[in-house]
Amino acid sequence: NAGVMQNPRHLVRRRGQEARLRCSPVKGHSHVYWYRQLPEEGLKFMVYLQKENIIDESGMPKERFSAEFPKEGPSILRIQQVVRGDSAAYFCASSPPRVMLNEQFFGPGTRLTVL
């Protein structure tokens, strides 16, 4: 009965490289959310996806960031041409098809460090 899985747990990139963060939701969950936690701050919503659809990307930076949740496989958060300000913990959460009580189950996060 695995929970939300994220990999890698830690990722180091140099400025200008690409970062790919993966999230496997709880089995049977079809809703995925990505949040970013900057140092000393709370989590900020980035994007909400259902299978093959982006539902709400109002928290996603307009450039360099993209997210997908394909029919098969994990959800991917992709950051192109990373900059030092992208250093943060990125958390994925999932919820079941019928969003009961708005509860989201969080993964352990990916800590991205940009050198």
Place this chain on the structure above:
Amino acid sequence: AQSVTQLDSHVSVSEGTPVLLRCNYSSSYSPSLFWYVQHPNKGLQLLLKYTSAATLVKGINGFEAEFKKSETSFHLTKPSAHMSDAAEYFCVVTGSYGNKLVFGAGTILRVKS
């Protein structure tokens, strides 16, 4: 828009004494409210949730919270702190469409022996 204010960035208590972590929210409709806990370098764990049923909500590890609409508050309490409670706590409200979560800035709880 929905928002959450956690009134204390740091709280320090002695082991065995009560814990109070304060949270005020702003919402244009009846919200769902949550408290999550985050231990160092770990993910978030749900402590408890309020979804318009009983106003006094009991959670895991002896924590509870009371929803007070008149005060727009959802403070987290525990009668007796344990060393293992040392962590960061987030008060959370659902967003406009009930899907995205809006987090407070967090309260770091320190428990002294």
